[in-house]
Amino acid sequence: MDLSLSDSQVLIRDSVRTFIQRHVPRAELVRQAAAGEAWNPAWQTLFAEAGWTGALVPASCGGLELDPLSAALIFEELGRGAVPSPLLASSAIAVGLLLGCAESEQRDAALTAIADGTMILIPALRQPATTWKGVAATSSPLVDGALTAVKVFVPLAEAATHFLVTVADGLAIVPASAATVRQLGGFIQAAYEVSFAGVSVGSLLHAGDTTLDESLSAARIMAAAYQVGAMNEMLDMSVSHSNTRVQFGTPIGRFQRVQDHVIRLLNAMDAAKWAVYEAAWALESGRNGVGRSYLACATAGDSAIEAANAAHEVHAAIGSDPRYGLTLYTRISRSMYEVLGAPGWQRRQMADALGW
Numbered sequence: 001m002d003l004s005l006s007d008s009q010v011l012i013r014d015s016v017r018t019f020i021q022r023h024v025p026r027a028e029l030v031r032q033a034a035a036g037e038a039w040n041p042a043w044q045t046l047f048a049e050a051g052w053t054g055a056l057v058p059a060s061c062g063g064l065e066l067d068p069l070s071a072a073l074i075f076e077e078l079g080r081g082a083v084p085s086p087l088l089a090s091s092a093i094a095v096g097l098l099l100g101c102a103e104s105e106q107r108d109a110a111l112t113a114i115a116d117g118t119m120i121l122i123p124a125l126r127q128p129a130t131t132w133k134g135v136a137a138t139s140s141p142l143v144d145g146a147l148t149a150v151k152v153f154v155p156l157a158e159a160a161t162h163f164l165v166t167v168a169d170g171l172a173i174v175p176a177s178a179a180t181v182r183q184l185g186g187f188i189q190a191a192y193e194v195s196f197a198g199v200s201v202g203s204l205l206h207a208g209d210t211t212l213d214e215s216l217s218a219a220r221i222m223a224a225a226y227q228v229g230a231m232n233e234m235l236d237m238s239v240s241h242s243n244t245r246v247q248f249g250t251p252i253g254r255f256q257r258v259q260d261h262v263i264r265l266l267n268a269m270d271a272a273k274w275a276v277y278e279a280a281w282a283l284e285s286g287r288n289g290v291g292r293s294y295l296a297c298a299t300a301g302d303s304a305i306e307a308a309n310a311a312h313e314v315h316a317a318i319g320s321d322p323r324y325g326l327t328l329y330t331r332i333s334r335s336m337y338e339v340l341g342a343p344g345w346q347r348r349q350m351a352d353a354l355g356w
Contacts, residue, residue: 003277005073013073019050020081026325029082034322038183038190039084039159048117052087056095056218061111068218068289069280072225076276079229082328084190086120086159092222093340094121094164097135097171100215101205110162110173121173122160124151124194132341134349135212139166140196147172147199155339157181157192165196166212170204189335213349217283217293220340224276224300230332231269231304234311237326238262241315258314265310268303275299291353298346304333 005013023046032040047053055071057063066074075092078085091114098121101107113119125138128150140149147165157163160176180195208215242253242262252258279296283289308330312319319326341349 001278001281003274003281005069009070009073012070013077016050016052016074016077017080019046020077020083024081024083026082026328029084029328030323030325032084033328039086039156041159043083043085044117044120044159047085047087053091053117054115055091056099056222057091057111057115058099061108061115063111063115067280068221068283069277071218072221072276072280075222076225076229076232079226079231079332080233082230082233082325082332084156086122086156088219088222088226088339089122089155090114090120090160092219093123093216096216096219097123097164097212098205100208100210100212101171102208104205106173106203107205118161120159120161121164122154122157122162122176124154124157124163124165124179126151126153128152132338132345134341135166135216139168141168142201145201147174147196147201149196151194151196152184152191153188154192154194155335156190157194158183163194167201167204170206171212172201172204174199174201187331187334189331191335214290216340217279217290220293220297220346221276221279221283223336223339224272224279224296227300227304227332227336228269228273228276230329231265231272231307234307234326234329235262235265235269237329238265238311238314241318252314261310261313265307265314268306268310272296272300272303288354291350294346294350294353297340298343298350301337301343301346304336308333 051064052074054063055066055074059065075088095114098107098111110119110121114121125135127138140147158181162176163174163179165172165174178199182193184191184193239262242258243251245252275296279289279292282292311326315326318324
């Protein structure tokens with residue numbers, strides 16, 4: 001097993017990092033967060049032109065059809081830049097769910113539209129007052145072909161052109177114009193409540209040979225990679241701060257306790273990073289990538305919380321100032337914790353997938 005990056009993968013990582021630094025500067029993200037703006041629609045056009053919207057979409061539908069690790073590097077750099085983009089929801093989670101469905105003209109048309117950036121398909125899955133028990137458990141009933149339901153913690157719902165909803169007999173694609181969207185408050189990043197009231201649903205997409213949760217293996221790796229990128233940036237910020245912040249006449253990075261916090265952060269980031277890279281390798285090579293994708297997602301969820309806490313220990317008061325930028329990453333650690341199920345649920349699924 002070789003988890004080192006190839007030359008082409010290094011090129012992907014570096015080009016995405018440079019692109020984000022140029023077009024999505026942190027100062028703009030800080031301003032946007034202060035103004036309560038969830039995202040910038042202009043970024044969707046840029047990301048589509050770069051091909052990122054079709055990173056996991058088959059070439060037959062106009063996508064890049066990247067291998068899992070190459071695609072993960074794109075999402076890792078988005079996390080490093082703290083970019084609040086619908087890419088994870090639409091181009092990873094929704095694409096995974098679509099690929100888990102039987103082939104049809106409707107499915108392929110949706111994949112093509114996602115790849116070229118004309119469709120932002122946001123999964124609306126989580127129901128109020130329920131715990132995550134898999135995609136199938138989020139199904140909503142249809143009454144005379146109409147959908148009446150409320151979905152919560154829907155990521156970047158205001159960016160959606162369409163929503164992907166689990167219903168009793170499959171998946172339904174619903175135009176965003178047929179839904180009522182309300183942003184949820186609190187510390188989490190750009191989460192919404194989406195309501196459907198008697199919305200007529202056309203033909204349904206039906207699951208193929210794999211379960212819908214199994215079809216999300218690549219999406220779990222992308223979600224974990226996004227958190228790895230955020231942790232990597234928190235580490236860089238913490239090391240830089242510990243080398244430049246002077247207390248008692250010396251940089252605080254020379255104090256053993258500060259070094260302990262930096263090492264905690266590094267260990268958390270490394271645990272998640274190598275779990276992600278191994279899961280991507282396993283998925284590509286056919287070595288139970290499903291089970292390892294659950295492990296990567298669980299490890300990243302726990303590690304991101306640990307890393308954010310350690311980063312704030314290093315920074316102390318300045319880290320809590322929204323103008324500084326660290327809180328962008330703290331919000332990611334809390335928002336992503338159970339985006340596809342909490343770490344405890346992920347580990348139970350991993351054990352089942354590995355036959356433990």
